[in-house]
Amino acid sequence: MFMKTIKYILSILLITGTFVACDNNWESHYSNQEQLIDNLNVIQVDMSTLDYLKSQSDYTTMYQLLDKTGVLTKMAEKNLLSTVFVLNNEDASSNKLPTDDEKFLAMAHISDISISPSNLTDGQRLLVWNGKYVNVSKVTADNNLSEIGFNNSRVKKVIKTTDGYIYQLNNYLNTPKSLYEMISSLSDQYSMFRDSVMAHNELTFDKNASKIIGVNETGSSVYDSVFVVTNPYFAERGFDIMSESQNSTLLIPSNDVINKALKKAHSTLSRCGLERDENILKEWTMQAMFFNNKLSKTDFDETEDVNSIFGKQWRTTVQKIDLDNPVILSNGIAYYVTDLKIPNNVIIYRVKDFMKWYEYLSEDEKAEYFKTDNLTFNNITTKVTAWSGWPGVFPNIINRVVYFNLTDPTSKGYTLDFTGFKYDETNKVATPYMIPPGEYDLCLGFEQKMGHDVEVSFNGEYIGTVTASQLTKTDFHYDRGGQGYPEGYDISKATDKKKSNYDRDGGRVAVIKIGGTEPVKVNIKFHGINATKCCFHHWCLKPTKNCY
Incomplete structure (x- = not known):
């Protein structure tokens, strides 16, 4: 009986001691006090993260950001352990916001993982609510305390709540958006x-x-x-x-x-x-x-x-x-x-027009746009009829060439002083082109084997000579030469075997520059040497990369 009484008293003492020990641990774990965890001072509180943030006047700026962007509501709905990053009011007001997107910024400051300082490692990444990863840096300073950083921010304080951790930072977390x-x-x-x-x-x-x-009525998977x-x-x-x-x-x-x-x-x-x-x-x-x-x-x-x-x-x-x-x-x-x-080289892909409009001009217009010396009009001949390198996509073109004879064949020379114009077929009106300042390739088209040199001047300045040898080849034959095609023309998808002949710039004579600040007329002077006849197809100005 005595032994039973002793065992009973000992049991009571042990149970009482256990409760005392538990009570001390509970007090130690949940009371508002500092403890040293992994050489870092951590404050432990017996409040939830939401309640703690709401109760601290020093975090009102951050609390308002999380509140108005719906982050706090979402936290309450999830009711999960979490890690939250905050700034005190002083740091929040002195630091520049890394983004104008407040919701994106707020969601950068919370993670669904509750992670203590002791579980953080240098180089670790933490996924936050805006879908970005925050890089963790962790080093031991001279005072043997751990210094923790998240991206561009340094940890100033850590609070352990009943449902996670709060890390007070010195700056907003910058989690850059992708492009x-x-x-x-x-x-x-x-x-x-x-x-x-x-x-x-x-x-x-x-x-x-x-x-x-599932499977639908036809047996196909749903x-x-x-x-x-x-x-x-x-x-x-x-x-x-x-x-x-x-x-x-x-x-x-x-x-x-x-x-x-x-x-x-x-x-x-x-x-x-x-x-x-x-x-x-x-x-x-x-x-x-x-x-x-x-x-x-x-x-x-x-x-x-x-x-x-x-x-x-x-x-x-x-x-x-x-x-x-x-x-x-x-x-x-x-x-x-x-x-x-x-x-300008986007505003203008190219300015290209044809000499064939000569036949539609009045005598006054011919005198204005085709000033000739020792040239007499012969005829205009169709050389290519209704053809496209890409039928159904680009329109058919008709190549017509203007022929002149020498008025006095014995002189063997001529001059055509040409002003570039566009012709309105509907209203039967010709108006001069006005070209903005910039750098252009001047390209021309004649007819193959014209048989003589042609000196070319642009707006009063000699720019080059198209030789009889060049005219023997196809470089300046109609508009088959040059560097470009109609805009949007994909030669790999064209169907005609002569697709590379379709509506190109023509042969390049020279790079010309138009100065000043205002658009100017185009004047091209052709001077034929040792000629018996001549023919003209087109002219083209193609902006270079310096026509900007």
Whole structure:
């Protein structure tokens, strides 16, 4: 009986001691006090993360950001362990926001993982709610305390709550968006650029990610379908617009910048009496903004021309971007465009016209546009009828050639002082072309084997001689020579065996420069040497890369 009493007393003492021990551990774990964990001071509180943040007046700025962006509501709905990053009011007011997207910023400051300082390792990555990874740095300082950093921010304090950890930082976490995320999240202030890119997105059924959930009446599998967004338009250029592994440069023009550039382009066209498809101009304002390498301020300052992934020329001495405030991307860098000029070589693909209109001119117009010395009109002959290198896509062309005889055959020389004009077949009116300043290739077309040299001057200045030897070849035969085709002509898809003869520039005589600031008329003077007759097909001005 005595022994039983002793055992009972000992049991009571042991149980009581256990409760005392448990109570001490509970007090130690949940009371608001500092403890040393992994050589880092950590405050432990017996409150949830949400309650603690709400109770601390020093975190009101951060609390309001998390609240108005819906992050706190989402945390309450999930009701999971978490890690939250905060700044105190002083640091929040003194540090610049890394992005204007408040929701993206707020979601960068919470993770679904509750991770203690002791479980953090140097080089570790932590996934946060905006889908980005935060890089962890962890080193031991001279005072033998651990210094922890997350991306660009340093940890000042750690709070252990009942459902996770709060890390107080000295700066906002900068989790850069990717190039695609940057574009897709642009505000309506940039909608013209944003929408022109997003319009090329395609939804593609991902069979591997989709689950079979049944069979339909035909016996075919029915999927719980998963679709992925792709952009083959960019992929064709070897550029995955959605890849985090891209190392790229993005330029961002606002609607105001684009509209201003379009207005200037149309003003140029109007002054020159020319027309251009609006879609081509708008397309350039998108295609010129992507580069497949990361360009620094120095690159833009020291390089005159950089070419986009679409081969569009960006002349750094003309275009204006905000180089002092780059936006760091997870896969490159972005700059905002402050002033944009659609180049003249985009506004004008080429100015090309034909001598065949001579037969439609009045005598006064002939005297104005075809001033001749020792030339008498002979005839106009059709050399090619109703032909296209790409039937159904490009229109049929008819090659007609203007022939002149020498008025005095014994002199063996002639002069044609020609002014470039366009002829309105509907209204039967000829008006002179007005060409904006810039650099152009002057290309001409005659007829093969014309048999004599032709000296050529442009706007009063001698620029070169087309020799009889050159005219023996096909270089200047009609418009079969030269460097270009009609815009959009894909020779690989053309069907005619003589497809390479279709509507090209003609032979290049020289590079000419038009100075000044205003458009000018085109005057081409032809001087034939040792000639007996002559024939003319066309003339063409093709802007060079320096016609910007």
